[in-house]
Each structure stands twice: as structure tokens, then as C-alpha cells.
Amino acid sequence: MTAKMYYDADVNLSILADKTIAIIGYGSQAHAHAQNLRDSGLEVVVGLREGSPSRGKALAAGLRVATIEEATQQGDVVMLLIPDEHQPATYEQSVAPHLTAGKALAFGHGFNIHFGRITPPEGVDVFLVAPKGPGHMLRRVYVEGAGMPGIFAVHQDATGQARDIALAYARGIGCTRAGVLETTFKEETETDLFGEQTVLCGGLTKLIQTGFETLVEAGYQPEIAYFETLHEVKLIVDLIYEKGFAGMRHSISNTAEYGDYVTGPKIITEDTRETMRETLRRIQAGEFAREFVAETENGYPNMKRWRTEMNEHPLEVVGKKLRGMMPFIQKKELEV
Numbered sequence: 001m002t003a004k005m006y007y008d009a010d011v012n013l014s015i016l017a018d019k020t021i022a023i024i025g026y027g028s029q030a031h032a033h034a035q036n037l038r039d040s041g042l043e044v045v046v047g048l049r050e051g052s053p054s055r056g057k058a059l060a061a062g063l064r065v066a067t068i069e070e071a072t073q074q075g076d077v078v079m080l081l082i083p084d085e086h087q088p089a090t091y092e093q094s095v096a097p098h099l100t101a102g103k104a105l106a107f108g109h110g111f112n113i114h115f116g117r118i119t120p121p122e123g124v125d126v127f128l129v130a131p132k133g134p135g136h137m138l139r140r141v142y143v144e145g146a147g148m149p150g151i152f153a154v155h156q157d158a159t160g161q162a163r164d165i166a167l168a169y170a171r172g173i174g175c176t177r178a179g180v181l182e183t184t185f186k187e188e189t190e191t192d193l194f195g196e197q198t199v200l201c202g203g204l205t206k207l208i209q210t211g212f213e214t215l216v217e218a219g220y221q222p223e224i225a226y227f228e229t230l231h232e233v234k235l236i237v238d239l240i241y242e243k244g245f246a247g248m249r250h251s252i253s254n255t256a257e258y259g260d261y262v263t264g265p266k267i268i269t270e271d272t273r274e275t276m277r278e279t280l281r282r283i284q285a286g287e288f289a290r291e292f293v294a295e296t297e298n299g300y301p302n303m304k305r306w307r308t309e310m311n312e313h314p315l316e317v318v319g320k321k322l323r324g325m326m327p328f329i330q331k332k333e334l335e336v
């Protein structure tokens with residue numbers, strides 16, 4: 001059976017017309033949700049912690065700003081968009097005491113509900129709307145008049161309107177311009193963690209880094225290695241994104257296409273597939289979540305070390321220099 005895809009015409013935005021949406025946080029996702037919802041004609045308040053460095057940025061974007069407690073009091077829908085690892089403490093201290101019956105608690109990712117780290121009270125709706133892409137791109141495509149696909153799920157329907165509110169929210173941030181699918185918290189959480197670890201972030205960056213290191217180790221210029229293994233990735237992925245593998249392969253040379261078929265399976269091997277299966281098993285069993293939470297509770301010792309190592313890597317050093325010489329890339333500054 002084909003999954004139903006929801007577009008603007010399928011969704012009634014007016015269910016949110018007389019409601020206030022509290023966006024908690026003003027980071028990658030939150031700034032995009034807040035600005036897109038506001039530009040869709042909805043009432044938004046941004047909830048920030050005391051002394052937040054983001055307060056000035058949200059005000060400069062023309063948004064109303066309050067404390068997290070005040071925003072939760074004012075909000076009919078409270079969207080929690082701070083880092084997953086900090087959500088339980090903020091929820092307990094600042095959100096839960098003001099989350100009265102009839103309100104909706106919303107998430108951009110199902111992590112804390114699915115892994116049982118937040119348990120909302122019975123009288124509130126609980127849903128997620130997860131755009132399938134980074135927050136900064138969610139804002140960029142909305143401003144360009146396009147949209148980013150998204151998925152939504154209802155965990156708890158106390159009012160009988162949770163599904164309609166979730167869909168209206170997805171429309172407000174621009175996702176129904178591209179298409180929105182219904183899912184569950186379990187499916188969203190497990191597929192999102194799997195995708196970012198194996199393909200989108202972990203797999204891709206390690207592939208690029210290893211290709212770069214192999215060329216540089218063999219004596220080739222780092223600048224050429226950078227163009228070959230990183231810069232050109234976007235150009236190839238843009239073709240895949242627009243026209244699929246066949247469209248990309250239509251555009252490359254026969255030489256490249258032959259090498260692609262012959263060498264690809266030697267790089268991504270059956271061992272890689274087994275590792276992907278094991279990664280998924282660990283995610284499903286909650287082992288990754290426990291490991292990540294322990295890392296954050298210990299003050300991110302490994303994350304800090306890995307960040308520093310990568311920031312100092314020759315790939316990043318040469319990349320910074322080369323991107324500085326390409327003003328068309330520099331123009332696209334990130335707002336938050």
C-alpha cells in the first residue's frame with residue numbers, strides 16, 4: 001500500500017489560527033520553526049532560559065520572547081526544540097508545571113518519548129513533526145518558496161484534535177509544500193538515528209575523510225584532494241537529489257560510471273552492511289541512547305575530543321581556506 005502524502009491542500013491551517021505556539025529554544029530547528037510559523041500567519045512566542053545569548057537574535061528577527069515558563073503558560077502548543085539530552089531536565093523544571101490539560105506538547109524528534117525519558121500528563125496532546133533536514137535549510141527553503149519534507153506522529157490524543165494540530169503545524173513550517181507522511185514515535189526515532197549515524201553524517205563524513213587522507217598520504221596536493229573528495233560531493237548529490245542515481249550517472253562520464261559499479265561494492269562491503277544492521281539493532285535496543293546520555297552526563301568527554309581533532313584536521317584547514325576563496329559559498333551565512 002502506498003503511504004498517504006499530505007500537501008498544503010489536504011491540511012487546514014485554521015485550527016491553529018486562535019492558538020499561540022510556544023517554541024522552546026532558538027537553535028537550528030527552533031529559529032526556523034518560529035520564523036516559518038510566524039510567516040505563515042500564526043502567533044508565536046519563543047521561550048528561552050534566563051540570560052540566553054539567543055534572546056537578541058530572536059528579538060532581531062521580530063519574534064516575541066519570554067522565559068520558558070512564561071512561554072509554556074502562554075502556549076496552546078509547546079514545541080520543545082532544545083538538544084535532546086537537555087530536554088528532560090528543562091521539561092521537569094520549566095514546562096511540566098505549566099502544561100495544563102488541553103495543551104499540546106510537541107517534539108522535532110521522538111527520542112525522549114520513545115526512550116521513556118519524558119512522560120507527559122494524560123490530559124495533553126503529544127505529537128512530533130520532524131522535518132527531514134537541518135533547521136537552517138528548513139528556513140532557507142521556506143524563504144525560497146519551497147518546502148522540506150517532514151513526518152508527523154501522534155503519541156497521545158487527549159483532545160481528539162492532535163492529528164489535525166500536528167498536520168497544521170507541519171503546514172505552518174512549510175513541510176506540506178513538499179509532502180508529509182504519518183509515522184510513529186518509534187519509527188521516526190529509530191530511522192532518524194540510523195540515517196544520521198550510518199549515511200547522512202557518520203557514514204558520509206568518514207567516507208570523505210578517508211578518501212581525502214588516502215590521496216594526501218599518496219602525495220597529492222591537499223587542495224586537489226579536497227575538491228575531489230568533498231567539494232564535488234555536493235555537485236554529485238545535487239544530481240542524485242534532483243534526478244536519482246540514473247540521472248547522476250547520465251551526467252558523469254562512462255569512465256566514472258564503470259568505476260562506480262566496479263569499485264563501489266569494494267568500498268561499501270558486506271561487512272559495512274553487517275555493521276549497519278548491528279547499528280540498527282543497538283538503536284532499537286536503546287543501547288545507543290544509553291551510551292549518548294551517559295556521555296552527556298559525564299560532560300561530553302569524547303564529543304569534545306572528537307570535535308577538536310576534526311577541527312584541526314588538514315581537511316578542515318584546507319577546506320576553510322578554499323571556501324574563503326569561493327564567495328558564493330561564503331554568502332550563505334547561518335543565522336543562529
Ligand SMILES: NC(=O)C1=CN([C@@H]2O[C@H](COP(=O)(O)OP(=O)(O)OC[C@H]3O[C@@H](n4cnc5c(N)ncnc54)[C@H](OP(=O)(O)O)[C@@H]3O)[C@@H](O)[C@H]2O)C=CC1
Nearest residue numbers: 025026027028029052053054081082083086108109134135
Ligand atoms: N538540528 C536539526 O536540524 C534537527 C534537529 N531535530 C531535533 O530538534 C531538536 C532540537 O535540536 P537542535 O535544533 O539541533 O538544537 P540546538 O542544539 O540547535 O538547540 C540550541 C537551543 O537550545 C537551547 N538550550 C540548550 N541547552 C539548553 C538547556 N539546558 N536549557 C534550555 N535551553 C537550552 C539553546 O539555548 P540558548 O539560546 O539560551 O543557548 C538554544 O536556543 C532535537 O530534538 C533534535 O533531535 C530534528 C530534526 C533536525
Ligand SMILES: CC[C@](O)(C(C)=O)C(=O)O
Nearest residue numbers: 132133134135192196200
Ligand atoms: C541528519 C541529522 C538530523 O537528524 C537532521 C538534520 O535531520 C539531526 O538530528 O540533526
Ligand SMILES: [Mg+2]
Nearest residue numbers: 109192193196
Ligand atoms: Mg536526528
Ligand SMILES: [Mg+2]
Nearest residue numbers: 132133192196
Ligand atoms: Mg533527521
